[in-house]
Amino acid sequence: MTSTATALTIVPSYLEGAWWTPDSAPENAPIARDANTGEALAAVSAEGADLAAVVRYGREAGQRNLADSTFHQRALKLKELAQFLNGRREELYRISAQTGATKIDNLVDIDGGIGVLFTFGSKGRRELPNSNVVIDGPLEVLSRDGSFVGEHLYTRIPGVAVQINAFNFPVWGMLEKFAPAFLAGVPSIVKPATPTGYLTEAMVRLMLESGILPEGAIQLISGSARDLLDHLDYRDLVAFTGSASTAKVLKGHPNVVFGGVRFTSETDSLNAAILGPDAGPGTPEFDAFVRSVATEITVKAGQKCTSIRRTIVPEVLKADVVAALSARLAEKVVLGDPRAEGVTMGALASLDQLADVRAAVQAMLDAGGELVYGTLDSPQVTRRDGSIGLVESGAFMSPVLLSWDDPDTREIHELEAFGPVTSVIGYRSIDEAIRLAALGAGSLVASVCSNDPLIVQQLVAGIAAHHGRVLVLNREDARSSTGHGSPVPHLVHGGPGRAGGGEELGGIRSVHHHMQRTAIQGSPNMLTAVTGVWHPGADRNFDAVHPFRKSLAELRIGDAFGSGLREVTLQDVTDFANSTGDTFYAHTDAEAAAANPFFPGIVAHGYLLLSWAAGLFVEPAPGPVLANYGLANLRFITPLAAGDSFRVTLTAKQITPREDQDYGEVCWDAILHNQNDEIVATYDVLTLVAKTQDGVDASQSALLTQ
Structure with missing residues (x-):
């Protein structure tokens, strides 16, 4: 833990078509560490990078080279890239283990990210024209004789897509933003989070090694990019994933407020899972609910923006749910270094993250929460060599269940412990369940677990506007469902209010997000020339x-x-x-x-x-x-x-x-x-x-x- 930044290698950036690192890292530069052992891996710094030149290079070289291809050609490149990366996953798995990721976590992050490339490679060819213009909606006839008509079309924005990503998904978080931007023909500037950015760098290195991407399609900033927004304007887009506090600062930048920079965010989210009153012990829905909650708080050690933070259950079933969850966690969770055989849950991303989660849980305990499973003490874990004991320098934390007597306690619905933690609260009516879910003030996702159509209809109608996505879980889809916490490329990922108000993914919707919709008016012949599609009344x-x-x-x-x-x-x-x-x-x-x-x-x-x-x-x-x-x-x-x-x-x-x-x-x-x-x-x-x-x-x- 005494390593200094100046004595370490520096995580490289890829800027203006070349790999780059500063001559040396500042003494106080952040250090990326193995989450399981605390071993110093590299310093993280982009000190001295000319970010104005980075933006200019994207707008010029990136835009120019992406303009040489159509939607279909770029879609085929995404498919080819996905196939290439599929063959190199083991390299990424080995690096990913240092972030605390288990085999299951890698399926979500690495395989999931590659799967996004496959999906957009397929949808781009099926749902977009083999051109660079997309017609939106029907033709509007604006004159009696049909000689003057209008319609809407999408063309790509002429700037760069700046993608600021969180530490919890260093691969998927990048690729789910990169894929639709690339398909739209917009160059990406990727800014990963410091603790796990070395894994993002490894993925970008493979993407470039493939030789598939045109020059300028992607740039990588490994380290601080504090003045990056200073160089953006209305031509550009920022897609941010991270804390609500950071999003607030970025959204307040003059170039966003006054300069027209497009800004979307995906931030803190106190997601809920609601158990229907019909889904008592012994029903398939109860079992599916327990499996879902246990999975969501242990995959990625609970470090998921979609993790279930509030487990909302009928008051009469609260004790049953706590008992079933505790039993499943005790049976399924083997905490330790992911490189050890049998480990099912790894460390948090860093010691700083561990301290933040422990502090959040302690604040919740002080507010009236009862610790009914787990501990805030350093847990016994399986070390890399298979032995069991404490690892003081590792960011390990036991799964934690909190039970609350008062479901309206403010801290339940306002304080997010971004780790393997969930709060179990009771409701006495469907209306109360809806009200409690809405107290999250906007969330990415909620699950409704019931086999009663009327209950499902009431709950979904009541909570949908407070969420970006709702999963309805019952005996019919329990096995086939992708799960509460797994955004799929076909559907939007985002949510209102506290969740940031943004939308990512969503199939071709996210491609359109990187384009400008423009109303075009003219004669049928001229609109035919602009769009490449024959219009009634044209020759x-x-x-x-x-x-x-x-x-x-x-x-x-x-x-x-x-x-x-x-x-x-x-x-x-x-x-x-x-x-x-x-x-x-x-x-x-x-x-x-x-x-x-x-x-x-x-x-x-x-x-x-x-x-x-x-x-x-x-x-x-x-x-x-x-x-x-x-x-x-x-x-x-x-x-x-x-x-x-x-x-x-x-x-x-x-x-x-x-x-x-x-x-x-x-x-x-x-x-x-x-x-x-x-x-x-x-x-x-x-x-x-x-x-x-x-x-x-x-x-x-x-x-x-x-």
Whole structure:
């Protein structure tokens, strides 16, 4: 414990495309230590780093190099990066053990972080266009003749995404912010927390070693970045995870208050788990509840922003819950160095963190809490060599359960012990359970454990607005649930009030968070040019070559085909009704159909018209169009009576090549008009089309193997 910063190696930063460390660390520089033994690992300092140049490099080199790729190309890089990192996890596990992380903790932090890359790599290709512009919402027609229209679109912000992360998830915390920023095309500046930043540095080093990321996509500041916000402006974004007090200071920075820097935070959170009154001992819900609470206060030694701090149970079941939790903790928790066999819970991240948690628990005891499981004394632990004893220099703490007679005690709902600690409090009605949960003043997540739909409906309706996420746990999903404390990339992670008011993850929502939504107004032709998507009213190209005979290399937005008219007879409608079994009266009973205010008499089935429309526009010979994989946005507008005619106009609306295949998707605008030029139906036809004429056979083979 006597090591000085000047005698240690310094955790490197990666700035302006190169690894960098100061010539020496100040005498008072923070020291990263092995959480289990107290051994000094490295000094942490970025003293002398030119942070203005770091921001400038991100805005210039990072933005320029990310602009060279589309959403799909960046998504594929995320997938490739995830595959690369998957093969190097053991290296990270060994380093992670020094933070106090167990094998289970590594699954959450390291594997979970890599899983975020996989998810965004997949969702980016499925849900975003192969371009750099995203249309948001439907077209708005702003003039009577359709020559002036408007819509909203997203484009990436032109600055950097500064990501300030907490000590508890040095890998996942970085990657869950980096992935959506990278997919959006925004360069990241990563600032990890001091105690575990050496693990973040190891992950960034592997990411760069992969050679997958374009230059400038990521920079790493290992050490203080006190003046970083001084160099940001409205072009930039700050995503902060940490204490509410630090978030308050950062949010008060003039460049945030007056300069337009986008700031989101995810901070302290007194999350709750509520046991329904129906879920008594012996029910699957009671068992699932006990498992969940015990897991949440021991994974990462309870150092999770999503950990269950308040265990809210029916007053009559409080003693049962305490007994069951105590028994499970005694059975499942083996405290010690994660590198020793059999250890299930490691140390807190640092001795400072241990002191903070002990102080918080003592304050809660002084406020009336009763210690019903655990101790504040140094516990007996399994050392790295397998022996059992005290490790005074290790940041070990026993799991702690506190029981309270007065569930309204202020400290329960205001004081967070950021470690393996939870408070068990009782309620006497559903309304009281809702009120107690809301006393957290905004939380990241709550669990509701019940198998009674009415109770679940009441609880969720009552607490949802106070939380960013609610997990409903019962016998049906107890095994498949990802758990109370595991944010998933598909759903938002954040919460109102005390939790910071931010939203991270949430699938493509978090990509949009790194983009600016802009209203664009103009003619259909100009909006088509801006977005790369054909708009109604824009020019069409009716040439001699049927558009289904064109590969992606030849097809252009606006290429179109128009059919002649086809008459629909009463016999056609009757035959279709009889052959399909769709004998709805509007197609079979003239008197009943005429009495319907929507129909002039017997009308053609909408699906008959769709089938015939395909016959009017399809080019039947083998060619670049490989398959029809669906319809979208179908609307039937004007009924077609027996004896009427219709025609179809098909226009190439959007072309999306697949980066890793010999084909891509083409969305065709289809519109049916009757003999009076009234619109009968509108919809999108979705097809898979070969990239080249020579690639038709290869594309067909690729489809067959998928």
